[in-house]
Every structure is written in structure tokens, then in C-alpha cells.
Amino acid sequence: MPEKNLPIKFFQKRPKDEWENEGGGGKAPKWVLKGEALVKRSKKLQKYFKGFDDRMQKKAKDNNYLPSVVVVKLDANATAKSHRSSIGELFNVRNKMNLIGFAGFDEVLVKIDNEEDLKSIQTNFRRVEDDSHTLDIARGISAITNLSDLTPIVNLEKENETVFKIKLINYQDYDLNETARRMFESFCQENEIKLTKGRYRFDENIYRAEASMDSINELLEFDGLMSVEDMPSFILSEDETMVNEKIIVKNPANGKKYPVVGVLDTGIERIPQLDPWLVKDRQTYYPPDYENKRHGTLVASILVHGDELEGKSYTNAGGCHLYEACVFPDKDKTSIREDELIYQIEDTIRRSYKEIKIWNLSLGTFDEASYDNFSDFGKALDSIQEECSVLIVKSVGNCENFKVGKPRARIARSADSIRSLVVGSITHEKGEHDYYPIHHPSPFTRSGPGPSYINKPDLVHIGGNAGMFAGKPVYTGVKAFGIDGNVKRICGTSFSTPRITALAAGLYDSLNEPFDPLLIKALIIHNAKYPKEMDLDISDKIRFAGFGVPSTLDNTLYNDPDEITLIMQDNIQRGSSISVMEFPYPQALIDKDGYYYGEITVTLVADPILEPKQQGGEYCQSNIEVLLGSYEKKKERDISKPNIKNPIGTDGGQNLLSDTLYSKNAMKDPDNKFKTDRVLIAYEKKYHPVKKWVINLTELKNGNKDKYLLAPKQWYLKLTSVFREHTETMFEKQQKNPSQDFCLIITIRDTKQKGKVYNEVSKLLDQFNFIHKNVRVHDHVRVKVGI
Numbered sequence: 148m149p150e151k152n153l154p155i156k157f158f159q160k161r162p163k164d165e166w167e168n169e170g171g172g173g174k175a176p177k178w179v180l181k182g183e184a185l186v187k188r189s190k191k192l193q194k195y196f197k198g199f200d201d202r203m204q205k206k207a208k209d210n211n212y213l214p215s216v217v218v219v220k221l222d223a224n225a226t227a228k229s230h231r232s233s234i235g236e237l238f239n240v241r242n243k244m245n246l247i248g249f250a251g252f253d254e255v256l257v258k259i260d261n262e263e264d265l266k267s268i269q270t271n272f273r274r275v276e277d278d279s280h281t282l283d284i285a286r287g288i289s290a291i292t293n294l295s296d297l298t299p300i301v302n303l304e305k306e307n308e309t310v311f312k313i314k315l316i317n318y319q320d321y322d323l324n325e326t327a328r329r330m331f332e333s334f335c336q337e338n339e340i341k342l343t344k345g346r347y348r349f350d351e352n353i354y355r356a357e358a359s360m361d362s363i364n365e366l367l368e369f370d371g372l373m374s375v376e377d378m379p380s381f382i383l384s385e386d387e388t389m390v391n392e393k394i395i396v397k398n399p400a401n402g403k404k405y406p407v408v409g410v411l412d413t414g415i416e417r418i419p420q421l422d423p424w425l426v427k428d429r430q431t432y433y434p435p436d437y438e439n440k441r442h443g444t445l446v447a448s449i450l451v452h453g454d455e456l457e458g459k460s461y462t463n464a465g466g467c468h469l470y471e472a473c474v475f476p477d478k479d480k481t482s483i484r485e486d487e488l489i490y491q492i493e494d495t496i497r498r499s500y501k502e503i504k505i506w507n508l509s510l511g512t513f514d515e516a517s518y519d520n521f522s523d524f525g526k527a528l529d530s531i532q533e534e535c536s537v538l539i540v541k542s543v544g545n546c547e548n549f550k551v552g553k554p555r556a557r558i559a560r561s562a563d564s565i566r567s568l569v570v571g572s573i574t575h576e577k578g579e580h581d582y583y584p585i586h587h588p589s590p591f592t593r594s595g596p597g598p599s600y601i602n603k604p605d606l607v608h609i610g611g612n613a614g615m616f617a618g619k620p621v622y623t624g625v626k627a628f629g630i631d632g633n634v635k636r637i638c639g640t641s642f643s644t645p646r647i648t649a650l651a652a653g654l655y656d657s658l659n660e661p662f663d664p665l666l667i668k669a670l671i672i673h674n675a676k677y678p679k680e681m682d683l684d685i686s687d688k689i690r691f692a693g694f695g696v697p698s699t700l701d702n703t704l705y706n707d708p709d710e711i712t713l714i715m716q717d718n719i720q721r722g723s724s725i726s727v728m729e730f731p732y733p734q735a736l737i738d739k740d741g742y743y744y745g746e747i748t749v750t751l752v753a754d755p756i757l758e759p760k761q762q763g764g765e766y767c768q769s770n771i772e773v774l775l776g777s778y779e780k781k782k783e784r785d786i787s788k789p790n791i792k793n794p795i796g797t798d799g800g801q802n803l804l805s806d807t808l809y810s811k812n813a814m815k816d817p818d819n820k821f822k823t824d825r826v827l828i829a830y831e832k833k834y835h836p837v838k839k840w841v842i843n844l845t846e847l848k849n850g851n852k853d854k855y856l857l858a859p860k861q862w863y864l865k866l867t868s869v870f871r872e873h874t875e876t877m878f879e880k881q882q883k884n885p886s887q888d889f890c891l892i893i894t895i896r897d898t899k900q901k902g903k904v905y906n907e908v909s910k911l912l913d914q915f916n917f918i919h920k921n922v923r924v925h926d927h928v929r930v931k932v933g934i
Contacts, residue, residue: 149707153905154921157714158912166726166793168867175282178224180289188288189275195294196269203262206370213327213371214258216297216316221253225290231255231872233286240267244876247319249763251519252599256297256761258318299367300374303360310484311363312345312523314373315352317761324352327371334369338362346490347523349530349759355486373761379485379524379560381510383413383442383478383641392634394626396420396452397466403927406656407468408450408648409499409506411492411539412443414473418632424451424469430495431473439477441630445637446509447471448628450645456626456634457575461608461646463699464653470503475510489527500535504662505655507648508567509641511544514560521598521766525564526759532566533757538664540648541567542640543604549582549590549613550620555691556593558604563597565757565767565836568651568668571692572610572643573678578623581612586678588691589613592640595690599764601835604693605668606675608646611638647671653700659923665752665890666716672839673712673750673892674698694839704924709897711908714922719771720886721875724867728781728795731911732862732895735903743856744844745904746896749775749804751838751866754888756874768874769887770834772867774802777860797863801855804840808851834871843898866891 180188195217203215219234231246238245238257241264248256259265274280275288297316315327328351335342340362345353355378356366363375399405407426417425421444431438447469454461474491476483488510496506508528516522528539544559562569572589574581582590590613597603612623624636625643654667675695677688688695697703706712719725736745756768779799784791801808844856870878870885878885897904912919 149709149900149902151702151705151707153706153708153711154924155704155706155712155714156909156912156919156921157716158917158919160715160717160725160727161916161918164725164727166724168722168724169790169793175286176224178222178289179282179286181285185275185285185288188291189272192288192291192294193269193272196265199259199265200262203259203265211330211370213316213330214260214318214323216247217257217259218250218295218297219255219257219291220293220295221255222290222292223253225286233283234290235287235872235876236281236283237271237287238268240264240271244319244880246873248317248761249765250297252764256316299372300376301367302374302376303363305377308377309357309359310378311356311358312376312378312485313342313354313356313366314350314375315354316371316373317350317352319760328352331369331371335366338365340366346486346493347527348493349526350523352760353523355484379512379514380482381475381485381488381512381561383475383510392626394420394452394456394628394634396455398423399466399468405466405468406505406652407470407503408652409470409472409495409503410443410447410450411472411474411495411506411508412446412510413475413477414438414440414443415447415469415471416440416444416630418444418628418630420452420628420632421447421469424466426468426470429471429473430498431471432491433473433476437476437480438473439479440473442475442509442641443471443473444630445627445635446507446641446645449625449642450507450649452628453646453649456628457609460699462650462653462697463701464649465656465700467649467652467656470499485524489524493527493531496531496535496537500537504537504664505648505652506537506539507645508539509542509644510561511542511559511640512561513544515556516558516560516563516603517598518600519598519764521563521565521759521764522560523759524561525567526757526766528564529566529757530759532564532664533754536662536664538651538667539564539567540644540651541569542644543569543571544593545591545639545641546593547591550615555588555590558593558595558597562593562603563601565601565755566664568606568647568671569604569693570640570644570647571604571607572640573607573681573692573696574612574623575609575625576623577612578614578621580614580616580621581623582614583612584680586680589638589640591638592643592691595693599767600833601767602689602693602837605672605837606647606694607692607696608643610640610643611636613638647697650697650700654703657700657704657924659925663716663890665754665888666714668837669714669750669752669890669892670703671697672752672837673748673894674703694837704922706894706905708902708905709900710894711905712892712894713908713919715891716889717891718886718888719866719868720884721868721870721878722884724865726793727864728797728861729915730775730862730864731908731915731917732777733904733907733911734858735901735907736895736897737858738899741858742844742852743777743858743860744898746841746843746898747775747803748892748894748896749773749838749840750892752890753836755834755836756870756885756887758873762873765834765871765873767834767836768871769885770869771887771889772869773838773891774804774863774865774867775893776801776803777855777862780861799854800863803842803844803847803855808848808855809842809846810848845898864893
């Protein structure tokens with residue numbers, strides 16, 4: 148193997164690479180109704196409004212000035228953003244934004260403030276009867292299959308529960324929301340329901356209520372109620388067995404500065420193996436009698452000594468100091484609720500975020516994530532990370548379904564944080580009764596996807612194996628130090644997570660660049676691979692293992708002569724795109740038959756606009772589409788024509804990140820060594836903040852090779868921003884233009900190892916006038932790799 152000592156590089160877009168987005172045509176989709184069919188649909192929907200006037204008059208007499216909320220059921224063909232404005236044409240009357248959120252994937256919430264607004268809405272529906280309607284009105288009515296009243300979502304499972312989480316409807320209007328909150332607080336006071344504001348900074352409409360079940364049933368009558376549920380509780384997994392083994396551990400080197408990692412857990416015991424690594428300061432929310440530091444000590448020991456414990460170089464991270472944050476009590480003495488845990492995590496991070504940028508969180512719930520809605524806990528973690536500019540590494544959660552022969556549960560409800568690195572577990576050994584071979588998903592790890600089919604977990608690492616024997620579970624755990632200082636064997640995603648945290652801390656410590664969580668995440672995901680033993684389809688790999696197991700620290704920051712890694716960090720606004728028409732793909736990667744070849748890895752990590760208030764599965768409000776491919780030549784375009792804004796385009800261009808171009812037989816070949824690296828996913832314009840492709844150009848179908856790889860060719864890179872209707876509307880009200888930051892990493896690799904890629908691409912960057920520089924690393928890293 149060639150030596151890796153060539154630095155990876157940043158490169159910047161050039162002024163000429165900034166393009167305007169171009170819209171499509173204005174033709175109506177085939178599913179849009181016409182003539183009698185359109186009138187019939189309109190009359191059917193108008194029946195819902197009969198009697199609405201009387202209901203609104205009664206509300207006014209009762210001094211209830213909260214809007215009525217309608218659930219608009221969408222046709223399966225009409226859920227795309229492009230059709231949302233047409234629905235708005237029907238309901239956004241009198242300069243109001245009446246589309247206020249989502250109740251599910253295909254259900255839009257619409258508020259109707261008063262009788263005047265109702266009459267205007269009814270007039271819009273009647274326009275199709277005299278043919279005075281626009282295409283948007285026809286599209287809007289065709290998109291709707293049903294109208295119904297909004298009823299509160301009730302999820303009360305525990306018979307004797309006394310602590311509840313209450314959400315009010317968010318009307319997307321400051322005055323209306325203030326009115327609803329005052330009315331609700333008065334209602335609870337009158338009904339002797341103990342109410343406190345929820346500790347959810349991202350949404351003031353969430354409350355904690357302590358009451359009997361009878362009182363909660365009365366609360367269901369409140370007009371502005373969105374949902375009521377049991378206040379979620381959190382759990383720990385810490386099965387352990389004793390190991391009679393001596394492990395030699397490292398101590399901090401004199402004079403060397405180490406990164407500090409915050410461990411959000413049960414506390415850390417000052418055992419000899421950890422005492423030198425613990426900083427003096429600590430944070431706790433419990434008296435000593437209510438602390439049990441077992442779990443946190445096990446996690447912390449893997450964070451610092453993970454490689455030594457297993458006797459293998461899994462991270463080569465080099466160690467980190469530990470900040471002890473006891474945010475979880477002794478589970479045998481008391482429990483903790485979601486709102487309490489969120490407060491303690493946020494309070495801890497806000498106290499220390501300027502000094503501590505990487506945080507480990509190996510806690511979770513038994514509850515499975517929703518398909519349609521993101522959890523409040525995940526939203527809280529996202530909010531904290533955005534406001535404090537930190538990175539949280541979070542366990543995906545454990546599942547005990549293997550004990551009764553059930554398939555794995557999906558990711559825990561607390562693991563659907565978009566900004567966190569979410570970690571699952573794979574096996575490292577196989578005991579006699581364990582279910583899975585080495586380097587397969589652990590029996591207890593949870594699977595993706597997350598809400599809105601977002602890819603979670605992001606990554607995996609070793610966390611143990613398990614099986615059943617004589618009707619009881621048996622475990623083959625990874626090693627850790629217990630609170631008595633002895634080596635233990637433990638299983639769980641809690642203990643795969645700190646290995647990723649150690650790597651993130653090592654990267655942060657190695658980079659001589661300002662801290663950027665997008666860059667840290669992107670580098671780790673970009674350099675992750677699937678173990679060769681994990682012989683699963685790519686869809687199953689993604690579901691169980693995310694993007695795989697990260698590489699070691701020294702393999703992440705440097706290239707060898709046969710490869711080059713290019714990083715673009717930038718911001719992209721609505722209405723614009725980045726179009727690089729001279730992407731520097733090397734001529735050295737043309738084979739003897741005249742075809743381009745090579746492996747290409749592309750990773751995008753975006754910092755999306757998130758809307759935590761009542762947007763359901765559309766919590767992620769922005770998206771970036773990435774194209775990388777070849778073309779024949781540049782061509783001039785007529786900008787006087789409609790929808791053409793850019794004077795230069797590509798002739799014969801083809802995006803090579805499309806999975807349809809590649810040979811299925813080549814990809815299924817069991818002897819194909821590339822199968823452990825390949826990541827070829829059809830993202831289908833889904834709002835995924837993390838995207839990754841790993842392609843081998845030799846796997847293209849023969850016909851496609853002739854079309855798209857036969858030299859001479861030019862290469863292009865294009866990134867396009869997309870924003871949801873809600874965000875565009877809200878930003879327009881504020882007279883602002885939405886944008887999102889991103890980190891894009893591209894690695895080009897020569898599979899024939901001719902030793903020319905790094906130098907040639909570096910020269911092409913100069914030739915094409917790109918500003919570029921080496922990623923700076925600290926001196927101790929340069930010494931380690933022999934530079």
C-alpha cells in the first residue's frame with residue numbers, strides 16, 4: 148500500500164460557478180381534474196363547510212377567538228412541494244398564511260380565523276363552477292381528497308400515569324399563539340391541573356401537566372389542543388460480566404494538550420484508569436445518594452481506552468480529557484422524564500460549549516421513532532447543537548426483540564436527531580450461542596430508517612453480540628472498565644457510540660482549523676466503509692449500519708499518490724446553484740482502451756433549515772441536490788427564452804451518481820472486491836441532509852461506458868438548493884432569502900495505482916483557477932505520519 152502522507156485539500160467555487168436555478172414548464176400534471184370532474188370534486192369538498200358558519204358564531208359568543216383547524220387530505224400525486232402553493236391559493240385568503248402545518252405525510256393543517264375568511268375560501272372553491280378559475284385553483288382542488296375537523300392526537304398508554312406532555316396547536320401567528328396559551332393556562336387552573344412550561348426552547352406550545360387521568364380527559368375538550376401523551380421516560384442498558392484480564396492503559400503525555408469530551412451520562416467514577424483523564428470540574432443534578440456511575444464509567448473507559456481494551460487500532464485517536472456530566476440518576480431510586488433530561492443536557496452544554504465541542508450521549512428510550520414525525524427530544528438536540536455550535540454523538544438505542552424471535556425495532560424515538568451523529572452496533576466476536584457472525588449488525592441494535600425515511604443510524608462500531616440458550620439471553624460483550632476498575636464485558640449501542648466520539652474528538656484535536664461540526668461529520672462519514680464480512684444488500688447495509696464503520700484517524704486526514712480528497716465548504720441560497728464546468732477529473736484515469744475509470748466517493752453533509760413547529764415529516768425544510776458527471780462540450784443557450792437564465796450549458800451531460808447507469812450483474816458478483824465500498828442510492832429528491840455515493844466507473848453498463856466515459860470528455864459538478872413551501876413563505880414575509888451551509892467532500896482514487904492522481908488534480912486546480920489549500924493539521928499529527 149502506498150504511504151498516506153499527502154494532505155487533503157479545500158477548494159473554493161469560482162465566481163463564474165454561481166448560476167441561477169431554472170424553473171420548469173407550466174403544464175398541468177395529468178392528475179389535475181377538468182370540466183365536470185373538477186366541479187364534482189369541488190362540490191363534494193364544499194359539503195364539509197355546511198354548518199361551519201353556525202359553529203364559528205357559537206365560538207364567538209363563547210368568547211373563543213381561536214381559529215377552527217381543518218385537516219386537508221392530499222391525493223397521493225399531490226404531496227410534492229410544487230403543488231403546495233396551489234392549495235395555498237384556495238386557503239390563504241386576505242393576505243394570510245393559513246396553511247399552518249402537517250398532521251401526517253399527506254395531511255395539511257389549515258386554520259380558518261373567522262366567518263369572513265370562510266366566505267372567501269368558499270368563493271375560491273366555487274370558482275370552478277363558472278369557469279373563472281386559474282390553473283392553481285384547479286390544481287389545488289384536484290389535490291384534495293377530503294376535508295375534516297382536527298381532533299387531538301391522544302397517546303395515553305400507562306394506566307396510572309400522572310405526568311403528561313401537552314402540545315397546543317401552533318397557528319403560525321404570534322398573537323393567536325399567545326391567546327391560545329393564556330386560555331389554556333386559565334383552563335388548567337380552573338380544572339386544578341398542575342401545569343408548567345415545557346423545557347423545550349424550540350417550541351413554547353409544549354407543556355408538562357401533572358394530573359389524574361380524569362382531569363386529562365377534561366383537558367381533551369380544550370379547543371386549541373394538538374396532542375396529549377405520557378411524558379416519555381428514559382432508560383439505560385448495562386448488562387455486564389466480569390473478565391479476569393489485565394489491560395495496560397495510556398496516561399496523558401506531559402505537556403501535551405488533549406481535547407475535552409463531555410460525557411452526558413450517569414457520572415464517571417475516578418478509577419485509576421480514568422482519573423488522569425478527568426478534568427476537575429464536573430456537573431451533576433443529583434445528590435451523591437442518587438448517583439450510580441456504572442454506566443457512565445463503562446462508556447468513558449471505552450472513549451479513552453477503546454483501542455487498548457480490544458487490543459486493536461479502531462480509532463488511533465490518542466486519548467481525550469473527560470468532562471463528567473451526571474444528567475441521569477440511579478435508575479433503582481428514581482426515574483427521569485424527557486423534559487427534565489432535555490433541561491439538564493441543555494443547561495450542561497450551555498455552561499461549557501465554548502470550551503467543549505464534542506459530547507457523548509449514550510442514553511435512549513424503548514419507544515420507536517415515528518415514520519411521519521420527528522421527536523421533541525431529537526428536535527431539542529438539534530436546537531442545542533445549532534445554537535451552541537457543538538456536535539453530539541448519540542446512540543441509536545437498544546432492542547430486545549431478539550429474545551422473543553421478533554425482527555429488530557426501528558431507531559429509538561430519541562435517536563432521530565438530524566444534526567447528531569447517530570451510532571448503531573455491529574458484532575466483533577461470535578460466541579457459541581450468538582446469533583450473528585463477526586461484523587454483522589448486533590442482535591440488539593436498532594434499524595433505520597428514521598422519520599421521513601431519513602438515513603439513521605449514520606454509522607456503526609463494535610458493541611457486542613448476543614443470542615439465546617436454554618430460553619435465556621447470552622451475550623458476548625466488548626471490554627470496558629467498571630466502577631471497581633476491573634475489566635467487564637458489556638453489550639449495547641451505548642458502548643459502540645464512544646468509539647465514534649473518540650474519533651470525532653481526535654479529528655477536532657488534529658485539525659488546525661476553526662471548529663466546524665459539518666466538517667467533522669463529513670470527514671467521518673466520508674471515510675466510513677462496510678466490513679468485508681457484512682454480506683448484505685446496500686439497502687440493508689444502510690438500514691442497519693448507516694454508512695458503515697469509520698476509518699482510523701490517520702487514514703482520514705491524508706491521501707496517497709493514487710488518490711486526492713477535495714473539500715468544498717460553502718453556502719447556497721434559494722434560486723441559485725453551484726455549477727463547476729471544469730471539474731478536475733484527471734486524464735491519468737483513462738485506460739488503454741480510451742475509457743475513463745476510477746473510484747469516486749462523494750459525501751454531502753448539509754446544515755438544513757429545520758422547522759420544529761408542527762411541520763410533521765417536513766421538519767427538514769431544505770435540500771441540496773448533487774450531480775457529478777461527464778459531458779461532450781459546452782454549448783451556448785438562448786437566455787431570451789422562458790426559464791433559461793444561464794448562457795452556457797452542457798451538451799451530452801450525464802450525472803454519473805445515478806444508480807440506473809450501472810450493471811446489476813457486476814454489482815452482484817460475489818468476487819467483486821468493490822462490494823464493501825459501494826454506496827449507490829437513489830435519493831429521489833428526498834430531503835436528506837447527509838448523502839453519500841461511492842461508485843466505480845468500471846461497473847457502468849457497456850453501452851453507458853461508450854456514451855459517457857469514452858475520452859475525450861469534460862467533467863462537471865453541480866449543487867442545487869431546494870426549500871419547502873413553508874420556509875419560502877416565512878422568509879418572504881421577513882423579506883429574506885433562505886440559504887444553507889454545506890460541506891461537500893469528493894475523493895478520486897486510481898484502482899490501477901499508477902501514482903499520478905494527487906499531482907495531476909493539484910495541477911488542474913491551478914490550471915482551472917480554483918483557490919485551494921491544504922487542510923491544516925497540528926504539528927503532533929504531522930510528526931505521527933512522518934511529515
